Amino acid sequence: METKLIIRRLLALVKPYQSRAWMALLSMAITAATQPLLGEALKVLLDDGFKDNIAFSLWWIPAILVSIFILRGIGTFGTAYFNNWVLSRVLNDMRAMAFEKVLRLPVARYQDESTGKIINTVVNDVRQVVDMIQSVFVACVRDVLVVIGLLGTLLYLNWKLTLVAIVVIPLTAVIVRTTTKRLRNLNRESQRVTAEMTGVVEEAARGHQVIRVFAGERYERQRFHRRSEALRGFSQRMTVAFAATTPVTQIATSLALSLVIVLAIQADMTVGEFTQFVTMMLMLLTPLKSLAEVNGPMQRGMAAAETVFGIIDSEPEVDTGSRELGRAQGHLVLENVVFRYPNALNPAMNGVSLEVKPGQTVALVGVSGGGKSTFVNLVTRFYDPESGRLLLDGVPYTDIKLASLRGQLAMVSQNVVLFDDTLAANIAYGAEQVDYERLAAAVRAAHLTDVVARLPDGIDTRIGENGSRLSGGQRQRVAIARAIYKDAPLLILDEATSALDNESERAVQAALDTLMAGRTTIVIAHRLSTIERADRIVVMEAGRIVEQGTHDELLAMKGMYANLYHLQFTAAEAQ
Numbered sequence: 001m002e003t004k005l006i007i008r009r010l011l012a013l014v015k016p017y018q019s020r021a022w023m024a025l026l027s028m029a030i031t032a033a034t035q036p037l038l039g040e041a042l043k044v045l046l047d048d049g050f051k052d053n054i055a056f057s058l059w060w061i062p063a064i065l066v067s068i069f070i071l072r073g074i075g076t077f078g079t080a081y082f083n084n085w086v087l088s089r090v091l092n093d094m095r096a097m098a099f100e101k102v103l104r105l106p107v108a109r110y111q112d113e114s115t116g117k118i119i120n121t122v123v124n125d126v127r128q129v130v131d132m133i134q135s136v137f138v139a140c141v142r143d144v145l146v147v148i149g150l151l152g153t154l155l156y157l158n159w160k161l162t163l164v165a166i167v168v169i170p171l172t173a174v175i176v177r178t179t180t181k182r183l184r185n186l187n188r189e190s191q192r193v194t195a196e197m198t199g200v201v202e203e204a205a206r207g208h209q210v211i212r213v214f215a216g217e218r219y220e221r222q223r224f225h226r227r228s229e230a231l232r233g234f235s236q237r238m239t240v241a242f243a244a245t246t247p248v249t250q251i252a253t254s255l256a257l258s259l260v261i262v263l264a265i266q267a268d269m270t271v272g273e274f275t276q277f278v279t280m281m282l283m284l285l286t287p288l289k290s291l292a293e294v295n296g297p298m299q300r301g302m303a304a305a306e307t308v309f310g311i312i313d314s315e316p317e318v319d320t321g322s323r324e325l326g327r328a329q330g331h332l333v334l335e336n337v338v339f340r341y342p343n344a345l346n347p348a349m350n351g352v353s354l355e356v357k358p359g360q361t362v363a364l365v366g367v368s369g370g371g372k373s374t375f376v377n378l379v380t381r382f383y384d385p386e387s388g389r390l391l392l393d394g395v396p397y398t399d400i401k402l403a404s405l406r407g408q409l410a411m412v413s414q415n416v417v418l419f420d421d422t423l424a425a426n427i428a429y430g431a432e433q434v435d436y437e438r439l440a441a442a443v444r445a446a447h448l449t450d451v452v453a454r455l456p457d458g459i460d461t462r463i464g465e466n467g468s469r470l471s472g473g474q475r476q477r478v479a480i481a482r483a484i485y486k487d488a489p490l491l492i493l494d495e496a497t498s499a500l501d502n503e504s505e506r507a508v509q510a511a512l513d514t515l516m517a518g519r520t521t522i523v524i525a526h527r528l529s530t531i532e533r534a535d536r537i538v539v540m541e542a543g544r545i546v547e548q549g550t551h552d553e554l555l556a557m558k559g560m561y562a563n564l565y566h567l568q569f570t571a572a573e574a575q
């Protein structure tokens, strides 16, 4: 993205707060104006104050000096106050926009991009952009104002001398320009590696059990080490590029300064005039130096802004439908659905047609990789088919508003996702207001009453990150309670493969029975009991439905299902 475009977009973000931004600018102008004022006061003091017959009351000295510093104090305070007022809001707005996209990104994006990168963009990159505005743009404006004030006064005092002095400015500009590009590239790379490193740390923390059991420490250490070494390299190269700029600029400045001193002596200046001139020249050095140093943070910020706008601008999930369904009957139809994952060669769903009547339960079975999860991904509209279509109650998926479609669905997946909040908030997840009666009913139906009774704060107990304070079976039942609470007509179940102990299993099964009653249910089935009770079993292989029927019908066919059944379940029963 072009620098100009990024700046324009950042300005657009500041626009809603422009009145305060102007106040900040005014404060900076006040601060800047005090510098030439100080120079002038110095001249008057030296030229008139140190004479034998002093022309003014001595009280004027503190009065003027203190006034200047009071003005300066107001300017400095105003600058900090108004800047933060504006920038903290810009930070929140940008974060909100980026987070909004995180919530609405197409599911496929989560496979292309690491979670670490997304987290890093919303949390760190946005911060870096705002830091850049603070340290770069604000500093630039303030410094430019100071430079204008000082230079204007200097030109007015003695334009020839001033011109000699400012030869240094274009020189500095050239030096700065040459390092710009390099710093920017290095920054982009360094940001990418930082995101990768966040990903590695995140995986290491999330996968700590697997790492320990499978002795993955060495592998993780290497992955981490590679990134941190790369980052160190970037930081060193950036420092070199950056550190070279400062001394070169300073040497050029000192050259100009010494020349000025010689010329001033020749031009018969008074002590006061000379001191004023040199003081103001020296005052000029600080803003010029910081303007020269602005480049590094600016490139860092620009690279971060590019990443943040990248997320903000990314396309959200397709939501072109206009129909609201109300409460659906749960009549689900797939018509010749073909689907291929992005970048995949073979279709994961290859001409699947199926009708599920309201209230029916369809069990999906098949070998691993057969397409069961893909089926679910299409029914939830996490992906759209390449050809063919899905219909709910006779309405094509693409005509239904996404929120309305998802409102008809409840899902209990194998990987139970719980949030670090109270049990109540987890069960009534997504509801605007918690209906406690409905909640109590869901708890009862999901066989959680005893569990809740044992929790210190009952239903209002916080359950920890991903429900770490609950057992596996309890977590599954919380997920079931969530689906019961939602009371949606279409239910997607991905049965857990991991076996629970008998008692938990019975509780989970009983909870599921309540949940499934009266709903259209698609279940990726692993339990024999679920399969036997399904109205229909659909056997999938290589993205196709290869057999379907009831348990008995399929066994009688002695085909793939019969094979699977004998392999998996009779073995399990025998145990």
Ligand SMILES: Nc1ncnc2c1ncn2[C@@H]1O[C@H](COP(=O)(O)OP(=O)(O)OP(=O)(O)O)[C@@H](O)[C@H]1O
Pocket (backbone or CB within 6 Å): 111, 341, 342, 344, 347, 348, 366, 367, 368, 369, 370, 371, 372, 373, 374, 375
């Ligand atoms: N995100 C993806 N990108 C590319 N290909 C994918 C993706 N997810 C799944 N596939 C492929 O699609 C096919 C169907 O996978 P799917 O996950 O639907 O199978 P499944 O029947 O659910 O398997 P399992 O029982 O092992 O969960 C597989 O060949 C798989 O490799």
